[in-house]
Amino acid sequence: MYDRARAKGYKFCGLYALASPIGLIVDLDLAKHVMTKDFSHFVDRANFVNGKDDPLGAHLFSIGGKKWRNLRIKVTPTFTSGKLKAMFKTLTDCGVILEKYFQETLTNGDAVDIKDVFARFTTDIIGSCAFGIECNSFKEPDSPFRLYGQKFFTVTRLRSLQFAIAANFPALGRLVKVRAVAKDITEFFVKVVEDTVAYREKNNVRRNDVLQLLIDIKNNKEGRENGYKGDGKSLTMDELTAQCFVFFIAGFETSSTTATFVLYELATHQDIQDKVREEIHTVLAKHDNKITSDSLSELTSMRQVIDE
Ligand code: HEM
Known part of the structure; x- marks a missing residue:
């Protein structure tokens, strides 16, 4: 549904969960507005x-x-x-x-x-x-x-x-x-x-x-x-x-x-796995082989993979 709306260039689209209408936001800027500037209008998740x-x-x-x-x-x-x-x-x-x-x-x-x-x-x-x-x-x-x-x-x-x-x-x-x-x-x-x-x-x-x-x-x-x-x-x-x-x-x-x-993505993308592995070895070597919050913060590629 998201892909179809996006392909048509819609900023948002609508669907129903049984009787409840739901707005599905497609446009990133619009999503940002909902989560920040206009958040006071969108606080509730309408859960039971x-x-x-x-x-x-x-x-x-x-x-x-x-x-x-x-x-x-x-x-x-x-x-x-x-x-x-x-x-x-x-x-x-x-x-x-x-x-x-x-x-x-x-x-x-x-x-x-x-x-x-x-x-x-x-x-x-x-x-x-x-x-x-x-x-x-x-x-x-x-x-x-x-x-x-x-x-x-x-x-x-x-x-x-x-x-x-x-x-x-x-x-x-x-x-x-x-x-x-x-x-x-x-x-x-x-x-x-x-x-x-x-x-x-x-x-x-x-x-x-x-x-x-x-x-x-x-x-x-x-x-x-x-x-x-x-x-x-x-x-x-x-x-x-x-x-x-x-x-x-x-x-x-x-x-x-x-x-x-x-792990699945790294297993299926050997080149990225090698890059992340190399980064871990380099950063840990710099930090006496210790995993600390400072050493973790230097794992840029790793963070990019997790975010992705
Ligand atoms: C990869 C890890 C995580 C993902 C992808 C994730 C994702 C999410 C998402 C999408 C929401 C709803 C946000 C919204 O509607 O605005 C949420 C809410 C929440 N998450 Fe997480 N979460 C993660 C880790 C955690 C962890 C580790 C904790 C607790 C230590 C946590 C506790 C909560 C709580 C308490 C809420 C409700 C917050 C509220 O409504 O005030 N989450 N999370």
């Missing part, structure tokens, strides 16, 4: 939310309006460059486990499901960086984090249909209690987050991570003094857990899919 029956579904990616804006402002500091640098050691520690896994597996000559390997890798990273939890996705082949993460992204036809109907007719969706996150996934995740929050609060443990930011929003002065208003300025435990869930889900699947595509 059913916080009552499906508490984990009411997260940043789905909620809209003032609540999204207030919460988004409070959570954005997670991604300052200082905070990202502070997470670097965790990242490289997970890299060592990945390297060991490859050394053990590849010497046996077995084929590896690279998407699954990267999903384990990114699950461990997001667990550690965002929540200070060891997911152990390599050590335990049946790690519940991996199993439930995988289950969330296994979309059945029935689930797609339920969701399409709910997105078009939200009142009906809520009436028949459609949920984005299955009950067993919800129960597992709620328990993990509850236990971790309780541990930190009881033992006065503070960490420099997403969970800490969310705990601080839950316990902040605003909520205590003005009472809970449901406007994203303070959080209930359910809302806090939903944000943890979206960080977990959005954090592992996107990155592992990207890494899988990158």
Whole structure:
């Protein structure tokens, strides 16, 4: 559809998802306007939310309006460059486990499901960086984090249909209690987050991570003094857990899919693979063979491949 509209020189075109009209932007300048200058008109994603029956579904990616804006402002500091640098050691520690896994597996000559390997890798990273939890996705082949993460992204036809109907007719969706996150996934995740929050609060443990930011929003002065208003300025435990869930889900699947595509493209473009390989060797030699945030920032070709 995009290719057809572009070939005809349209700046945008329209389609329907059941009864809902959707505008598909084709022109890059127009897309830039929507994301920047005119963003205030386009903040909501129009996702189906059913916080009552499906508490984990009411997260940043789905909620809209003032609540999204207030919460988004409070959570954005997670991604300052200082905070990202502070997470670097965790990242490289997970890299060592990945390297060991490859050394053990590849010497046996077995084929590896690279998407699954990267999903384990990114699950461990997001667990550690965002929540200070060891997911152990390599050590335990049946790690519940991996199993439930995988289950969330296994979309059945029935689930797609339920969701399409709910997105078009939200009142009906809520009436028949459609949920984005299955009950067993919800129960597992709620328990993990509850236990971790309780541990930190009881033992006065503070960490420099997403969970800490969310705990601080839950316990902040605003909520205590003005009472809970449901406007994203303070959080209930359910809302806090939903944000943890979206960080977990959005954090592992996107990155592992990207890494899988990158490896595929490099495998099918030997010349580019050679260039990236050469660059890695040159840059690492300059940095005492250490992967640091500075050495990574010098991998220009690598970044271009990932961006592409
Ligand atoms: C290659 C990696 C990634 C890709 C391609 C990606 C892509 C996206 C896209 C397309 C959106 C929707 C943006 C929009 O509608 O304006 C989004 C939103 C989001 N992503 Fe990612 N993402 C990636 C990695 C991550 C990671 C690592 C995390 C968490 C640590 C994350 C957390 C989120 C969250 C929380 C949202 C919702 C933000 C909001 O609405 O305020 N993503 N991502």
